[in-house]
Every structure is written in C-alpha cells, then in structure tokens.
Amino acid sequence: MLFKSLLIAAACAVGLQASAQGxxxxxxxxxxxxxxxxxxxxxxxxxxxxxxxxxxxxxxxxxxxxxxxxxxxxxxxxxxxxxxxxxxxxxxxxxxxxxxxSMAKSITSALVGRAVEIGLIEDIDYVMPTPFPEGDPRGEITWRQWLTMTDGLDYLEIGSTGLADNDVVQMMYGPGRFDVAQHIVDEFELAHDPGAVWNYSTAGFHLISWALQKLHEDTLHCSHLPHGECAEAMGLYERKAWARDLHAYLLFDQIGMDAQPEFDAAGTFLGGSxxxxxxxxxxxxxxxxxxxxxxxxxxxxxxxxxxxxxxxxxxxxxxxxxxxxxxxxxxxxxxxxxxxxxxxxxxxxxxxxxxxxxxxxxxxxxxxxxxxxxxxxxxxxxxxxxxxxxxxxxxxxxxxxxxxxxxxxx
Structure with missing residues (x-):
C-alpha cells in the first residue's frame, strides 16, 4: 500500500509539471x-x-x-x-x-465547433444570438463566455440547498419547463462581468442550443422575421426536425452515432441536459x-x-x-x-x-x-x-x- 502511495505521489509530481507545460x-x-x-x-x-x-x-x-x-x-x-x-x-x-x-453539454459544445468548422459561426469571440431583448447587456455575451460557463448570470445550480433554490430544477421541471429560453430571459439577470467568474450553468447551454437553432432558422430564409414568428412560420414539427439536421453541424451520420435529443414544449433543444x-x-x-x-x-x-x-x-x-x-x-x-x-x-x-x-x-x-x-x-x-x-x-x-x-x- 505504501509503495502504491509513493507511485501516485510521484505521478502527481509529474502531472503538476506536465500541467504547467501544456x-x-x-x-x-x-x-x-x-x-x-x-x-x-x-x-x-x-x-x-x-x-x-x-x-x-x-x-x-x-x-x-x-x-x-x-x-x-x-x-x-x-x-x-x-x-x-x-x-x-x-x-x-x-x-x-x-x-x-449533462454529457449533452459536451455534445452541444461539439455542435458549436462543427458550426465554426463549416463557417456558420465566424468567431466564438463574437456575440452569440440570444432571446434577450435589444439593448439588454445579457445579449452581449460571446459564444466563448457561454461555452466556458463564464457568462456572469445570477444563476444557482451547484451549491443549491434544495429543490426550491435550484435554478435548473425550476427551469426544467417548474415554471420554466414549457419554455426554458423565456424563463432564462425572465429570471436570470447579470451578477458578474462576463468572462470573470465561472459558474456551472445548464441554462447557458440551453441558450447555446437556442442559438444553434437560430442559425438553422436563418438558413431556412426566415431570418427577416422576429424569432417567435420565424419559429411559428417553420411550425413546431419543422423546428423539432432540427434534430435531423444535427448532421449539418456535427455530422453524426459520419461517426455512426444514433443520438436522440429532447426538446421543451416551445421547441428548444435541451442541449444542456x-x-x-x-x-x-x-x-x-x-x-x-x-x-x-x-x-x-x-x-x-x-x-x-x-x-x-x-x-x-x-x-x-x-x-x-x-x-x-x-x-x-x-x-x-x-x-x-x-x-x-x-x-x-x-x-x-x-x-x-x-x-x-x-x-x-x-x-x-x-x-x-x-x-x-x-x-x-x-x-x-x-x-x-x-x-x-x-x-x-x-x-x-x-x-x-x-x-x-x-x-x-x-
């Protein structure tokens, strides 16, 4: 047992050195x-x-x-x-x-990477499309800040004391369950400057999914309409059919992965969960x-x-x-x-x-x-x-x- 502990200690030292190098x-x-x-x-x-x-x-x-x-x-x-x-x-x-x-967050991150690779996203340091109203400072948060959970929203998930104060529970199984994106708009203001503080957030990755769907709507040539009207014009069925178009981002068919996403009642892919x-x-x-x-x-x-x-x-x-x-x-x-x-x-x-x-x-x-x-x-x-x-x-x-x-x- 002592020998095993010494081996792990030695490996820790090597790991610290490697971490410092890259x-x-x-x-x-x-x-x-x-x-x-x-x-x-x-x-x-x-x-x-x-x-x-x-x-x-x-x-x-x-x-x-x-x-x-x-x-x-x-x-x-x-x-x-x-x-x-x-x-x-x-x-x-x-x-x-x-x-x-929440392994879905890693998949959603890959969808963003695929969108970058095929040119749908020019730069992850650009502002990400969101449902926040025009002029709202939350609408200035970048793709990178959402992806790294440094968005700055006043949101509590890890560290909550129970169901009542756990924002993911309220968002997905409480009052926000029918429209998670609108719930985020209504409930979570900025608490920190974006990029400054890490805070684990399923909400952020639901919004990333929302943004990817917005890119998809734009490719269907209804971007001249407000988001809600665009979604309505597409029809809920067509909006949920975006699941089939995941191949346009990550090309699941190419890796042979049969994945089935879930959506809320408003048609938003629950890409955080x-x-x-x-x-x-x-x-x-x-x-x-x-x-x-x-x-x-x-x-x-x-x-x-x-x-x-x-x-x-x-x-x-x-x-x-x-x-x-x-x-x-x-x-x-x-x-x-x-x-x-x-x-x-x-x-x-x-x-x-x-x-x-x-x-x-x-x-x-x-x-x-x-x-x-x-x-x-x-x-x-x-x-x-x-x-x-x-x-x-x-x-x-x-x-x-x-x-x-x-x-x-x-």
Missing part, C-alpha cells in the same frame, strides 16, 4: 485499425492487466443504487481504437439508448475528441477545438472545466471536490447527473464510458472519479507522448 497530445488513429463508424473493432486487454481490470469492472457492476458509486448500467472501454471490455446490467444492452443528462444514445455511441462521441475532431481522415471540428475544450478559461480561478468538458483530474481542484485528485492528469470528461461519464485519457489512448444511476451527494462522485482513474492507471502510456505547449484556443 497539454498531452491527442494520439492519432493507429495504423491498420478501422474507424468505428459502422461497429467497434474488437481487441484484447493489454498483457498483465486483465485480472485487475476485470476486478474493477466486476466491482462496479455489482454495486446497487444505495452503495457508493451507485448502480452501473453500462461500461465500455476503448483502447487504441478497439473495444476491449463491455458490460451491462440486466435489462440493458449494446443497443439500449440511455440518458446523457438531454440527449439519448447507447453506450457504444457515447463512446464514438468520446473517440471523436480523442482523435482531435478528425474522423476517417476528415476534420469535423476545427483544428485546436478539442484543446480549447480541455483547457480551463485562464480568466478565472477555476481549473476543473474547459468548454463543455470537465478537466478530469488535478492535484488541487478548484472548486474543491469537482475533479479527481490522482493521475493521469491529462484526463478530461463529459459528465452527467446521476453518474454518467465519458472519460478520455490521451496519454493512454483510452475512452471509458460508464452509465448508471447514483445519488449526486455524499462520496459518490469522488468514488466514480477514482474508479475511472484506477482503470486508466492500469494501461500503458502511449509511446513518445510529449506534452504540447500549444494554446489551442479554438
């Missing part, structure tokens, strides 16, 4: 390995780790909702482009669509990021977008969040408790309510998907963080992985 490069597609567009190629667990990996997977699959880390419903492990481990709880399987919860997909498809999405936004030789996301997503906004004290993605590990996370504290420190992740994670580790050429059901309180999230890190530590480092100092601002 990002671990994203590994390229291995030669001779097929892209998983149609199905995942299968592979073997690396020699020498099979027993320990099987134990970690078995223990995770054995826990109940009331135990630490909760119930695990699916585990997928992708190493060097191949599926090497797959487990499901009773009633779940490879084709079962499961809810993303609700996308349904199978564990294998969530793994494909993680793999797109592991491969730097490139798929089958085609760049789907702008060069540098993934690095932008996995780097904290330097304008704040926060070191656990990038642009729609959690920065998976830091020896001293700020805010405390919002990240793993053990190596590998290059991990970054999509995370969702009740224990959904897509854990990406470039230094190991690894994607780990865990879907489940667990309470958000207590020691559950730290246990889940450490479980992912314990799995990752079993794998060998990718050869010749030198830390990059490139800024990758997107």
């Amino acid at each position: 990002l671990v490069p994203l590994p390229p597609q291995p030669d001779g390995v097929a892209w998983p567009t149609e199905s995942w190629p299968e592979g073997e667990v690396p020699a020498g780790i099979d027993e320990e990996l099987s134990l970690l997977v078995r223990d995770a699959m054995a826990t109940s909702v009331t135990e630490p880390m909760g119930q695990t419903r699916a585990i997928i492990i992708i190493h060097e482009g191949r599926l090497i481990s797959e487990s499901y709880a009773d009633g779940f399987g490879p084709d079962t669509k499961q809810v993303s919860w 609700l996308v349904w997909a199978s564990a294998r498809d969530f793994a494909k999405f993680g793999y797109l990021y592991l491969r730097d936004g490139v798929w089958e030789g085609e760049r789907l996301l702008p060069e540098g977008w993934v690095d932008f997503s996995r780097r904290n906004p330097v304008s704040t004290k926060v070191n656990v969040y990038g642009a729609g993605w959690w920065l998976g590990a830091d020896p001293a996370p700020e805010p405390a408790g919002q990240a793993a504290t053990t190596p590998p420190f290059d991990a970054f992740s999509a995370q969702g309510h009740e224990g959904q994670t897509i854990w990406i580790v470039p230094s190991k050429d690894l994607v780990i998907v865990r879907l489940g059901l667990m309470p958000n309180g207590g020691d559950n999230w730290p246990r889940l963080y450490e479980w992912n890190q314990s799995v990752a530590r079993l794998f060998p480092d990718v050869p010749n992985q030198e830390v990059s100092s490139a800024e990758g601002e997107g």
Whole structure:
C-alpha cells in the first residue's frame, strides 16, 4: 500500500509539471485499425492487466443504487481504437439508448465547433444570438463566455440547498419547463462581468442550443422575421426536425452515432441536459475528441477545438472545466471536490447527473464510458472519479507522448 502511495505521489509530481507545460497530445488513429463508424473493432486487454481490470469492472457492476458509486448500467472501454471490455446490467444492452443528462453539454459544445468548422459561426469571440431583448447587456455575451460557463448570470445550480433554490430544477421541471429560453430571459439577470467568474450553468447551454437553432432558422430564409414568428412560420414539427439536421453541424451520420435529443414544449433543444444514445455511441462521441475532431481522415471540428475544450478559461480561478468538458483530474481542484485528485492528469470528461461519464485519457489512448444511476451527494462522485482513474492507471502510456505547449484556443 505504501509503495502504491509513493507511485501516485510521484505521478502527481509529474502531472503538476506536465500541467504547467501544456497539454498531452491527442494520439492519432493507429495504423491498420478501422474507424468505428459502422461497429467497434474488437481487441484484447493489454498483457498483465486483465485480472485487475476485470476486478474493477466486476466491482462496479455489482454495486446497487444505495452503495457508493451507485448502480452501473453500462461500461465500455476503448483502447487504441478497439473495444476491449463491455458490460451491462440486466435489462440493458449494446443497443439500449440511455440518458446523457449533462454529457449533452459536451455534445452541444461539439455542435458549436462543427458550426465554426463549416463557417456558420465566424468567431466564438463574437456575440452569440440570444432571446434577450435589444439593448439588454445579457445579449452581449460571446459564444466563448457561454461555452466556458463564464457568462456572469445570477444563476444557482451547484451549491443549491434544495429543490426550491435550484435554478435548473425550476427551469426544467417548474415554471420554466414549457419554455426554458423565456424563463432564462425572465429570471436570470447579470451578477458578474462576463468572462470573470465561472459558474456551472445548464441554462447557458440551453441558450447555446437556442442559438444553434437560430442559425438553422436563418438558413431556412426566415431570418427577416422576429424569432417567435420565424419559429411559428417553420411550425413546431419543422423546428423539432432540427434534430435531423444535427448532421449539418456535427455530422453524426459520419461517426455512426444514433443520438436522440429532447426538446421543451416551445421547441428548444435541451442541449444542456438531454440527449439519448447507447453506450457504444457515447463512446464514438468520446473517440471523436480523442482523435482531435478528425474522423476517417476528415476534420469535423476545427483544428485546436478539442484543446480549447480541455483547457480551463485562464480568466478565472477555476481549473476543473474547459468548454463543455470537465478537466478530469488535478492535484488541487478548484472548486474543491469537482475533479479527481490522482493521475493521469491529462484526463478530461463529459459528465452527467446521476453518474454518467465519458472519460478520455490521451496519454493512454483510452475512452471509458460508464452509465448508471447514483445519488449526486455524499462520496459518490469522488468514488466514480477514482474508479475511472484506477482503470486508466492500469494501461500503458502511449509511446513518445510529449506534452504540447500549444494554446489551442479554438
């Protein structure tokens, strides 16, 4: 046990040095390995780790909702482009669509990246379209500030004391449930200068989804009408049909991901919370990021977008969040408790309510998907963080992985 502690301490020192220097490069597609567009190629667990990996997977699959880390419903492990481990709880399987919860934020961030890549968004430092009235200072917040949760709105989600003061609950299941965008306009004023303070916000990502839909409306040539009239002219069915046009942004068809978004009654895609997909498809999405936004030789996301997503906004004290993605590990996370504290420190992740994670580790050429059901309180999230890190530590480092100092601002 002492030896293990010394190893982790040594790795922490290396991680701190790497963090100061820059990002671990994203590994390229291995030669001779097929892209998983149609199905995942299968592979073997690396020699020498099979027993320990099987134990970690078995223990995770054995826990109940009331135990630490909760119930695990699916585990997928992708190493060097191949599926090497797959487990499901009773009633779940490879084709079962499961809810993303806030992993949807990472998907919505990717949709913005795709819109940048194909020229629908010229610059993320430009003002993002919003439903705020003309002259409202909230209408001057940029794409970057929304993506990095530095929008400055007076909004409370993490740190709420109950359902009554939790703004996401009131927005999605209380008075705002029929029209989340209008609820945001009515309820959340500016509390800080945009760009200065990080504050976790599902509301912000719902507005990003609203803005992407606004871009779609403009392409349907009704941008000369006010937003509400444009939506009415399109018809609610056509507005919700925007789900099929996600391919125009991220090209889900190209990565073979069958994703089903949810919408509120006003037709706004709930891009901060609700996308349904199978564990294998969530793994494909993680793999797109592991491969730097490139798929089958085609760049789907702008060069540098993934690095932008996995780097904290330097304008704040926060070191656990990038642009729609959690920065998976830091020896001293700020805010405390919002990240793993053990190596590998290059991990970054999509995370969702009740224990959904897509854990990406470039230094190991690894994607780990865990879907489940667990309470958000207590020691559950730290246990889940450490479980992912314990799995990752079993794998060998990718050869010749030198830390990059490139800024990758997107």
